[in-house]
Amino acid sequence: MPTELLSQAIGENEKVTFMNNASGRGSNAYEGYSALIHNGTAIPSVGVQVSNGDEHYADVDGAYSLSRVGIEYEDIRLQALVENDIGVRASQLIGRMRSGRRSDAVSIYSLNLPPIAVDVIKATYPGINVKYEPFLSGSITDRITEMEQMLSECPDEIVKKKAIASRLGIDSSSLAKVLRTNPSAKRVIAAAGYEVLNNQSFKRKSK
Helix, strand or coil, X not given: CCHHHHHHHHCCCCCCCCCCCCCCCCCCCCCCCCEEEECCCCXXXXXXXXXXXXXXXXXXXXXXXXXXXXXXXXXXXXXXXXXXXXXXXXXXXXXXXXXXXXXXXXXXXXCCCCHHHHHHHHHHCCCCCEEEEECCCCCCCHHHHHHHHHHHHCCCCEEEHHHHHHHHCCCHHHHHHHHHHCHHHHHHHHHCCEEECXXXXXXXXXX
């Protein structure tokens, strides 16, 4: 989910600040904030990552694949190095809230922090109460992707659930199960600007 969709979903709120995760180094500007939504980490290119891996291992395989959350390397050692780097950079971002000076809880809501990165953050801030919660639970299936595309292209103010089910090639009861059990489905609907109208339809949100 791009930052613009995240800001659209949250809406205007004087208590929420959006910032590039590469900015604010050494600043106290965010020390009064109690929570951070981590929406990805900017890291060097594939070539730089493979070169970094070569410094640690003699036979690094730079093969990778693209996933919804970014690049995933087939060599688990290289992937571990990248995830560690993400943890270091995310820890620096958390530090902008001056977490080490505080006794109150700081919440970190992560879109896609990998496990190794979370371990790095915990090791960096062992003396404070940092809560780690998955902000994006739920799986991104082919049906969710198809629903996302359908709603992004839809000009209608009202969309019937029956029409969504038809587009996905499933019946209404199966769609109801998807909406009930996969949080990603509800997020896709909200990101497209729709909300529940009734048991049969969604309506476009009022601006």
